[in-house]
Amino acid sequence: MRIVVLGLGYLGATHAACMAELGHEVLGVEVEQSKREMLAAGEVPFYEPGLPELLSKHIQSGRMSVTGSYQDAADFGDVFFIAVGTPQKKGEYGADLRYVDAALEELVPLLTRDALILGKSTVPVGTSRRLSERADELAKDIDVEIAWNPEFLREGYAVRDTLTPDRLVLGVFPSGNAESVAREIYATALGNGTPLVVTDPPSAELVKTSANAFLATKISFINAMAEVCDAAGADVKAVADAIGYDARIGRKFLNAGLGFGGGCLPKDIRAFMARAGELGAAEALTFLREVDNVNMRRRTRMVELTREICGGSLLGARIAVLGAAFKPESDDVRDSPALNVAGQIQLQGASVTVYDPKAIENSRxxxxxxxxxTTALEACEQADAVLVLTEWDEFIKLDPMHVRNVVRRNRIIDGRMCLRGEEWVAAGWDYRT
Incomplete structure (x- = not known):
């Protein structure tokens, strides 16, 4: 099929390249010139394993191309995916939908034949209906159908999650042919057994936000238990391991530590709360405020623990921070717990040196x-304390004796509970989690 992807950020660039991999002809629309030029040359302006090879392959083959013109997009496409960002509004909890609205406003008046617009962006419930009504107003004697097909990408695994998803969700209005078109687009995944959940648009919108809210709740739950374990002298990892055997609970997302960040979970749970308030259902999601509070307290606790391990004051201390991205296998530093902690520690008078395998430029x-x-050992030179704040495999494999040779004091805080603590203790380190 001839597919247009509107917006070539993290979501859009991944989706476009993967649609080309599935055999479709793809045109990506990106209004930011520098990003557009990089993508058109087959280069990815962010780090995502496997994506550079896929993008370059299909730019060179001609199956995927990039433009800044909505007119080109309208002339080219049969199906249009909206994949623009929906950041948190400044000073508010709600989602900023200006880019979603702009994509629709720009595209629909240029269409000259019937079209299907599928939303991939994470939006508040009710957005599909509003956009559908606006599309009807803008369309010129043609039928423009709106449906929602939310994404469930994990940074670091985005290509795999797009090509072999664990489920596909499609929200459709009663009239229209979105389901049959979606089945053709995703024929490969469906043929491999991926389930397709077809529902109404509000339900599809809520699937994405409720999934993120649940994951955020699970992370903050185990971090709240970590606070109780600290007070009781218990081992939160043992607690997580034991309750994780319960099939109703599961072990995934029960790793206590610094908490979640990135461009999705924090802003999505806040937008969910804001939208519930607009719908008159604010009380239903009051628990998410505590989920958010627990998450933010973990950062404060890390700063406190660093101050404690340094003798009660950070003034003049040299701190090595290993990790800047919000998670491994990503260069995304949006709402990064690691950088937030590094900044707070610096404000308390410490000299802070950061190292991350992929996220240094974004951090700067x-x-x-x-x-x-430029290396982990360089960051640790003459450090009074080492903080592991992103669980990159490179940090997990560090040799405690090698690191000991460059630091000033053998103090380490494992903010992600990812190190083999017994090895660090055996090597003479003051090891904390």
Whole structure:
């Protein structure tokens, strides 16, 4: 099929390249010139394993191309995916839908034949209906159908999650042919047994936001238990392992530590709360405020623990921070717990040196006053304490004796509970989690 993807950020670029991999002809629309030029040359402006090879392959083959013109998109496409960002509004909890609205406003008046617009962006419930009504107003003697097909990508696994998803969700209005078109688009995945959940648009919109809310709740639950374990002298990992054997609970997302960040969970649970309030159902999601509070407290606790391990004051201390991305296998530093902690520690008078395998340049843009190293050992030179704040495999494999040779004091805080603590203790480290 001839597919257009509107917006070539993290979601859009991944989706476009994967649609080409599935055999479709794809045109990606990106209004930001520098990003558009990189993508048109087959280069990815962010880190995502497997995507550079896939993008380059299909740019070179001609199956995927990039433009900044909505007119080109309207002339080319049969199906249009909206994959633009929906950031949190400044000073508010709600989602900023200006980019979603702009994509629709720009595209629909240019269409000259019937079209299907599928939403991939994460939006508040009710957005599909509003956009459908607006599309009817803008369309010129043609039928423009709106349906919602939410994404469930995990950074670091986005290509796999797009090509072999664990489920596909499609929200359709009663009249229209969105389901049959979606079945053709995703024929490969459906043929491999991926379930397709077809529902109404409000339900499809809620599937995405409720999934993120549940995952955020599970993470904050185990971190709340970690606070209780600290007070009781218990081992939160043992608690998580034991309750994880319960099939009703499961072990995934029960790793206590610094908490969640990134461009999805924090802003999505806040937008969910805001939308529930608009619908008159604010009380139903009051628990998410505590989920958010627990998550933010983990960052404060890490700063407190660093101050404790340094003798009660951070003034003049040298701190090595290993990790800047919000999770491994990503260069995304949006709402990064690691960088937030590094910034707080610096404000308390410490000299902070950060190292991350992929996220250094993005970190410099957000926190230019921090110091940055090119290797983990360089970051640890003459450090009074080492903080592991992103669980990159490179950090898990560090040799405690090698690190000991470069630091000033053998103190380490495992903010992700990812290290083999007994090895660090055996090597003479003051090891904390």
């Amino acid at each position: 843009q957000l926190f230019p006053t921090l110091d940055y190293a």
